[in-house]
Amino acid sequence: MSTAARTNASATTRVLGRVRQAGPALVFGILFLALWESAVRGFDLKPYFLAAPSKIFEQFVKNASRIWQASMVSGGNALIGLLIGTVLGVAMSFVLNRYKFLGELITPLAIALNAIPIFVLVAVLNNMYSITSEIPRRVMVTLVVYFIVLVNVAKGLTQVRSTHVELMKSYAASDFAILRKVRVPNAVPFLFTALKIAAPASVITAFVSEYFGGLQNGLGSRITSNIANAKNAAAWAYVLGACLLGLAFYIASIILEGVTRRGEAK
Amino acid sequence: MSALEVVGASKIFNQGTTKQVDALIDVSLTVQPGEFVSLIGPSGCGKSTLLRLIANLLEPTSGSVSVNQKTAAQARLDQDYGMAFQQAGLFDWRTVSKNIELPLELKGWEKSKRETRAKEMLELVKLPEFADLYPWQLSGGMQQRIAIARALASHPPLLLMDEPFGALDEMTREYMQGELLRICGETSTTVVFVTHSIPEAVYLSNRVVVMSPRPGRITKVIEVGLGATRNEDTRAADGFFKGITSVREALRGTHAEHAAANAVRGVEDR
Numbered sequence: 001m002s003t004a005a006r007t008n009a010s011a012t013t014r015v016l017g018r019v020r021q022a023g024p025a026l027v028f029g030i031l032f033l034a035l036w037e038s039a040v041r042g043f044d045l046k047p048y049f050l051a052a053p054s055k056i057f058e059q060f061v062k063n064a065s066r067i068w069q070a071s072m073v074s075g076g077n078a079l080i081g082l083l084i085g086t087v088l089g090v091a092m093s094f095v096l097n098r099y100k101f102l103g104e105l106i107t108p109l110a111i112a113l114n115a116i117p118i119f120v121l122v123a124v125l126n127n128m129y130s131i132t133s134e135i136p137r138r139v140m141v142t143l144v145v146y147f148i149v150l151v152n153v154a155k156g157l158t159q160v161r162s163t164h165v166e167l168m169k170s171y172a173a174s175d176f177a178i179l180r181k182v183r184v185p186n187a188v189p190f191l192f193t194a195l196k197i198a199a200p201a202s203v204i205t206a207f208v209s210e211y212f213g214g215l216q217n218g219l220g221s222r223i224t225s226n227i228a229n230a231k232n233a234a235a236w237a238y239v240l241g242a243c244l245l246g247l248a249f250y251i252a253s254i255i256l257e258g259v260t261r262r263g264e265a266k
Numbered sequence: 267m268s269a270l271e272v273v274g275a276s277k278i279f280n281q282g283t284t285k286q287v288d289a290l291i292d293v294s295l296t297v298q299p300g301e302f303v304s305l306i307g308p309s310g311c312g313k314s315t316l317l318r319l320i321a322n323l324l325e326p327t328s329g330s331v332s333v334n335q336k337t338a339a340q341a342r343l344d345q346d347y348g349m350a351f352q353q354a355g356l357f358d359w360r361t362v363s364k365n366i367e368l369p370l371e372l373k374g375w376e377k378s379k380r381e382t383r384a385k386e387m388l389e390l391v392k393l394p395e396f397a398d399l400y401p402w403q404l405s406g407g408m409q410q411r412i413a414i415a416r417a418l419a420s421h422p423p424l425l426l427m428d429e430p431f432g433a434l435d436e437m438t439r440e441y442m443q444g445e446l447l448r449i450c451g452e453t454s455t456t457v458v459f460v461t462h463s464i465p466e467a468v469y470l471s472n473r474v475v476v477m478s479p480r481p482g483r484i485t486k487v488i489e490v491g492l493g494a495t496r497n498e499d500t501r502a503a504d505g506f507f508k509g510i511t512s513v514r515e516a517l518r519g520t521h522a523e524h525a526a527a528n529a530v531r532g533v534e535d536r
Binding site for chain 2: 161163164166167168169170171172173177181182185188
């Protein structure tokens with residue numbers, strides 16, 4: 001049977017399907033922008049109240065290089081926190097899987113922490129470190145990512161099918177063999193689920209952390225300073241930059257998942 | 267020389283607590299090499315527990331189990347048996363071929379030897395062209411055949427099966443029964459087979475072990491005189507119906523004893 005030909009054909013239909021899926025959302029987005037624009041013009045809304053999309057776009061183009069620089073700062077903080085948080089989260093989930101009593105202690109706490117906006121802790125961190133440092137923001141992103149990754153990967157390591165475990169025991173497999181051949185592969189999709197949540201969360205945390213003071217070089221601090229200077233459209237341009245940055249992180253996590261998964265599907 | 271010997275085995279869960287369950291009481295069973303033995307009985311009669319005692323996935327509370335003249339624990343370490351469950355239990359992240367190789371990997375076989383054996387096993391279950399596909403690309407019946415190939419990959423003398431065809435449709439199920447007999451005949455494997463289905467037990471087995479619940483025990487062992495070769499004609503033979511009738515009567519007996527209101531609960535009449 002020609003599996004390759006079938007894969008190609010299905011790839012084409014998949015692309016067409018995506019376009020058909022994205023179509024309505026795209027039309028809605030354009031309509032929404034048009035409505036926004038005409039509302040600002042029609043009701044003659046003052047720029048300090050609500051900026052028109054055309055003005056925002058104008059500011060976005062004008063400030064492109066500055067937005068890019070600020071994105072690099074916030075994005076860099078997010079990326080560093082994301083990497084460290086993921087590594088620590090994965091490592092800790094293995095420890096919790098090995099020592100069940102620790103898991104029983106820490107897992108409920110981690111789940112609870114995931115449900116509250118812990119990035120407000122950045123104010124405390126700012127106080128602990130100097131406010132002229134990127135460290136509090138990076139530590140904050142690391143913490144947020146750490147708990148998301150920990151909870152999900154720990155779940156992936158424990159929630160294995162009982163048939164699989166019985167089967168491995170019938171082969172007299174060691175705990176380590178069960179970990180390597182059953183638990184770890186089972187946890188991989190859970191890691192990617194975690195990354196899909198953690199990637200946008202890391203960006204949000206990185207620039208919301210900037211609202212709490214500290215260095216004035218990232219997207220978040222640019223937004224507050226522009227608003228403080230009544231440059232509403234410019235502030236919106238930085239918001240747009242923040243949206244694009246978050247989107248870039250999310251798309252990267254999806255691509256990463258696609259590359260790693262290849263053969264499998266669920 | 268017996269392939270399997272269970273002597274006076276009992277299994278009591280949560281002993282001494284209010285949640286105590288007498289899953290098996292004083293069960294003895296001897297299976298000869300090459301024999302096909304089915305365990306049948308209503309839910310809770312301990313047939314799966316008995317299978318897990320044989321597999322050494324559970325320890326008996328009292329009594330002894332020996333497989334292939336060894337203790338059950340030693341037999342498990344030596345991979346003297348293969349096991350198949352109701353769910354095929356294939357690993358989604360491994361190809362069909364890699365799934366079959368798993369028990370050999372754990373035994374420390376080298377790669378080329380494993381691949382050759384996986385190929386042989388795929389020939390045996392008549393799915394050679396599916397080696398590089400993933401389990402989710404196969405039908406339920408095919409997945410179960412791969413699970414059987416995996417269970418037999420290291421050529422164990424004994425195959426333990428826990429309702430392996432329970433989730434399959436009737437047509438596939440009958441086909442799989444024929445295939446199982448052929449495969450076990452070709453490899454001269456001894457089989458202990460847990461099932462809910464009376465015709466399935468009769469069609470497959472040399473002996474059908476009828477069990478009853480609360481406490482789980484063996485009530486009757488029925489010899490099925492259908493001879494060595496069984497095919498589609500067997501399903502219309504007198505001996506087949508006679509076997510079904512005697513198993514059904516034995517099961518009814520266990521019910522009369524326990525006066526279970528919702529009679530044949532858990533036992534299918536197909």
